[in-house]
Amino acid sequence: MAELETLSDVVSRGNRAEAKKITQELIDAGMAPGEVLDRGLIPGMKIIGDKFKNNQAFVPEMLIAARAMKEAMIVLEPLLLGQGITPKYTAVIGTVQGDLHDIGKNLVALMWKGANIGVVDLGTNVTPAKFIEAAREHKAHIIGMSALLTTTMTIMQATIQGIRQANLPGLKVMVGGAPVTQEFADRIGADGFAADAATAVERALALIENTPVQV
């Protein structure tokens, strides 16, 4: 029988055919789909995320690894759903109003999915009201907000103010994007900031898990 470590390895290297094949083999051998996910696929994405942080891998490698995970999830998803297993956490993500850039936002969404966070992607040019509505509807644990322009960064502040007034207890807000800094995040009252998509996974999980969320 194939090994979980082999699965992690092929996912991290972006080998989608192998990722799918090994996932199927593990399932056929009787392994629980949740275990394949938690101990095979997610660690694979963590390997590539760590390499990315250490400059041993770059954005194309991350995208290609995420595609391999997606391929394996084609096998797992129906089984997980059949057992009523859904991602433990839900995130809402989008680029703020007035900003149409989506590359960074998409990378974070990919990496969050790779950590088995359910992601509701609202796209670009997202108004404060849309963020709030989606967070409420999907009982989100965290909102991720991106801005690429120095000029739309300021919209983040207004969006956060709106979220704070919307009475969504326990909901965390993370911000990111090229011009955004930790200092700016602190100033506008965000709960977290990450400089890159791999760090965004750790930060989001730390923020969510340190706080009991009322739903």
Next chain:
Amino acid sequence: MIDKLTIIGERINPGFASSKALLENQDIKGIQALAVSQAQKGAAYLTINVGESAMENLDFIQEVVQAIQAVVDVPLAFDYPHISVQEACLKVYDPAKARGRKPIINSVTELRWNMLDVLKIQPAKVVLMASERLESGEEISNQYATQIADTARRMALRVVNEDYNLTMDDLIVDVSLCPIATDTEAQTRRAIESIRLINNDPDLRGIHTLVGLSNLAVMLPKDALDGQRLGVRIESAFLTMAMPYGLDVILGTPGRDYRILPDNDFVMQGVKQAIDLEGFETLERVQQLYRRD
């Protein structure tokens, strides 16, 4: 340096880590030095973007404009989507200090057409953003080169027909360039095709086309497999392909080693093949520029 390529020096912008501190500390002397060094390295224009503070503090950006004009004679390009900031800049910009040359307003979109009203303050060249169009009151991203070229054409003809006293030579179309590291949707090819279509349009003769070239090679390693620099050669490969179709302006870093690359250059070949591919095959071809397995 490449002949017939106009470089708008991009460095006065907090997006560059090295410039951020200068702007945040309002270090006028440091900003002046950055302007001088870009001008010495061949910048035809200098971008002015002092960050978000400009909106709250118009005095500062005005001070920057005047301080830069005191030390260089290249015209300036004001990089803000806000009418109030453009107004503030145009109010203090002195063409006499730029040997009579007009500044650039960067940028106008179909959604913020009324920004052109700032031309009442003084004449300027205008960057037209063609990556977005206005449709039933909403701003929509253009997906195809034909849409980008259509938007460019619609905007350009409208500008010259309205009473702004602008000719095609005053217009610079930004076709928008995306990072090749994430280009699973043939966006680099789309940029080149947009440049070709716009420059081939007989009704737009004399118009200029622009890309923000530094956006292309971000998120990739420093070195190519052949041991030479990767980023500047990806950028050069793009210039080598796009300039024959009429690309003549870039937002870029003056003094950077932009070149027209020979066909047999390792990176030139890779970029050429990568942009002819689709989806993840583009990324896999880009990877071959820097990794062996």
